Amino acid sequence: MRIVIVGGGVMGCATALELARRGVRDIIVLERAVPGAEASSAAAGILAAQIESRDEEELARFVVARDAYGDWATSLREATGIDIAHRRSGVLSIARTPAELEAAQHDVALQQARGLRAEIVDGAHARTIERELCDGIAGAAYYPDEAQVDPPQLLRALVVAATNAGVVMRGGTTVATLLTEGGRCVGVSLAPKEITRADAVILAAGSWSSLVPGVPDDMPRVRPIRGQLVMLEERPPRASTILFEGHSYVVPRGDGRVICGSTMEDVGHRREVTAAGVQSILGAAIALMPRLGEAELVRSWCNFRPSVAGAPLVGASPLPGLFLATGHHRNGILLAKVTADAVADAIMGARPPS
Numbered sequence: 001m002r003i004v005i006v007g008g009g010v011m012g013c014a015t016a017l018e019l020a021r022r023g024v025r026d027i028i029v030l031e032r033a034v035p036g037a038e039a040s041s042a043a044a045g046i047l048a049a050q051i052e053s054r055d056e057e058e059l060a061r062f063v064v065a066r067d068a069y070g071d072w073a074t075s076l077r078e079a080t081g082i083d084i085a086h087r088r089s090g091v092l093s094i095a096r097t098p099a100e101l102e103a104a105q106h107d108v109a110l111q112q113a114r115g116l117r118a119e120i121v122d123g124a125h126a127r128t129i130e131r132e133l134c135d136g137i138a139g140a141a142y143y144p145d146e147a148q149v150d151p152p153q154l155l156r157a158l159v160v161a162a163t164n165a166g167v168v169m170r171g172g173t174t175v176a177t178l179l180t181e182g183g184r185c186v187g188v189s190l191a192p193k194e195i196t197r198a199d200a201v202i203l204a205a206g207s208w209s210s211l212v213p214g215v216p217d218d219m220p221r222v223r224p225i226r227g228q229l230v231m232l233e234e235r236p237p238r239a240s241t242i243l244f245e246g247h248s249y250v251v252p253r254g255d256g257r258v259i260c261g262s263t264m265e266d267v268g269h270r271r272e273v274t275a276a277g278v279q280s281i282l283g284a285a286i287a288l289m290p291r292l293g294e295a296e297l298v299r300s301w302c303n304f305r306p307s308v309a310g311a312p313l314v315g316a317s318p319l320p321g322l323f324l325a326t327g328h329h330r331n332g333i334l335l336a337k338v339t340a341d342a343v344a345d346a347i348m349g350a351r352p353p354s
């Protein structure tokens, strides 16, 4: 059984590894640049299940995804020696005003009713959790089980583990079109004239997924939403807890690096870090942690969240032979392992391994 995967981001690599671990022998990941070149290595790496979920169904799914990471990190370290820096660093979601605190109380009560750890803390208590937090807040919601990983390390570990398990990673290889015969996807063609036939094709091309020629018209469109990030370095490291305020966040890695984000911009695939983007990110970060004003600005970058209206596109597609692992928007790192499992289930349910 040959499986071809279009795109070597976290979705393509995690799904390839999962299929290899289940005994599939002939798996090829086709990546136009290098594996992990795009959103997956650019992400902040927050596993924000409780903060990011928009309804109860999503909350349940996201918490399962977050809690799967501990075992996954261990198995990746055992297979590769690479530490993906999985840490349960907790999140403080800041409320500046009484109205924001009331909304936070509502969220916390809902999550406590679902048996999840969450509590409302006042400003003084919040500063015992994160001593670098600013003064003058109304309070915060504290989610001690929220976690983080280091995305570039995750991608390195996935590529090494998948390669060791027999997956062929072909970088510098652009898929020119999906091949369809008799109403079924039967492979892909590569520029200039090479054809690779497959029993199943997995579309994992991130925010470029809808641009791959041959993708069914009735598949929901995946659109890029640009996000910019800034990395600071504080010496010595002081901050330890992830802070959230609206779409702004501060993610201390624990070793002095602090990732500050982010913007949400509907500007197509314009690969630009902008003055206004960096200004808004740093303004929010320094307002949350005033001492970050003294930290070194190490670098800034941007990339594109693969965004769809509604839930991510995972599993069988309208075109037989084509499976989907895309459209994870702000939460693709969080959802990588559970997506790989679901796509492998969908493919193995369709055919036994060989």
Ligand SMILES: Cc1cc2nc3c(=O)[nH]c(=O)nc-3n(C[C@H](O)[C@H](O)[C@H](O)COP(=O)(O)OP(=O)(O)OC[C@H]3O[C@@H](n4cnc5c(N)ncnc54)[C@H](O)[C@@H]3O)c2cc1C
Binding pocket: 006, 007, 008, 009, 010, 011, 012, 030, 031, 032, 033, 034, 035, 036, 037, 038, 039, 040, 041, 042, 043, 044, 045, 046, 047, 048, 173, 174, 175, 176, 204, 205, 206, 207, 208, 209, 212, 226, 227, 228, 229, 261, 262, 302, 303, 304, 305, 306, 325, 326, 327, 328, 329, 330, 331, 332, 333, 334, 335
């Ligand atoms: C600024 C920012 C911060 C983020 N922070 C977080 C976070 O804290 N937590 C979280 O869970 N998620 C976060 N995300 C979201 C997460 O990064 C994405 O949802 C996830 O990485 C998407 O993975 P992917 O594999 O679908 O896409 P990508 O990583 O973009 O991979 C797609 C790959 O397909 C390749 N490709 C495209 N077209 C072709 C073709 N025709 N042929 C061959 N290859 C092709 C591309 O080169 C690319 O490498 C963030 C995203 C951004 C931009």
